[in-house]
Amino acid sequence: MPKRSPPSEFFNDQLDRIRAASQLGAVADLACGRGRHTLAAAEAGIPVIGIDRNRSFLAELHEAAQPALAFETLLADLENPAEIPLRSDCCGAVLVFRYLHRPLIPAILRVLAPGGLLVYETFTNDQRALESGPRNPDHLLESTELPELFSELEILDHWEGLTHGTECAQVARISARARPAE
Numbered sequence: 001m002p003k004r005s006p007p008s009e010f011f012n013d014q015l016d017r018i019r020a021a022s023q024l025g026a027v028a029d030l031a032c033g034r035g036r037h038t039l040a041a042a043e044a045g046i047p048v049i050g051i052d053r054n055r056s057f058l059a060e061l062h063e064a065a066q067p068a069l070a071f072e073t074l075l076a077d078l079e080n081p082a083e084i085p086l087r088s089d090c091c092g093a094v095l096v097f098r099y100l101h102r103p104l105i106p107a108i109l110r111v112l113a114p115g116g117l118l119v120y121e122t123f124t125n126d127q128r129a130l131e132s133g134p135r136n137p138d139h140l141l142e143s144t145e146l147p148e149l150f151s152e153l154e155i156l157d158h159w160e161g162l163t164h165g166t167e168c169a170q171v172a173r174i175s176a177r178a179r180p181a182e
Contacts, residue, residue: 004064007040008097009165010173014119015044017093017156017175021117022046024092028111031078031099035061041095042071051084053077078104086111093117098169100139105149114181118153118174120146124160126170133169146172153178 011018018027018041027048029038034057038050042065049072052058058073065071076085082103091111100122112118125140127133134140147158153176160172 004034004039005036007037008121009163010121011037011040011095011097011119014117014157014175017117018095018119019044019046021093021115024113024116025090026072027093027095028084028086028091029095029097030084030104030108031096031101032061032073033057035064035073037095037097038071038073039065039069042069048072049074049086051076051078053079078107083107084111089113089116091116093119096120096122098122098171100141102138102149109150109152109178112153112178114178116178118150118176118178120150120176121171121173122146124170124172126162130168130170132167141172144172146174147176150174150176 027041027046029048029050032038032050032052035050038048041048051074055075079101084107088110092113094108123134123140128135147155155174155176157175163169163171
């Protein structure tokens, strides 16, 4: 089994907000892959659902987890159709890391509970200048595109640039809050 990558520094920076938002409902980690953020949330005592279309990645996630760790996984293709198989307004937070499928944005907004939190980090077009990572423009953000895609949310944090750490990447990051119920 491959060694699990540590969670994004942005995830760690947003952990208190994610924990607070989990009081509104479960946290959904979209396109969770092998579950680095699903497991990090579960290890922090946050109820989390890791969603991915790769059955073997979800199996690896369960194998990597400590026996007492509580989390759920859901096998689902988020792209065909562009939908999240969860009921509306059920997620206290939605996490998206290194994944972009623009047609999924309405579904992300649909599952966020009133006052819920979105934590999103993915590659920008500047990633093409680096040796690794996606090259397809469908999977890369334009400058300032991420906050524009979620303009109906209250943007709490927004940053774009080169990350340093275990692997360098050109990313955009936002944390944003859904409007509270009236």
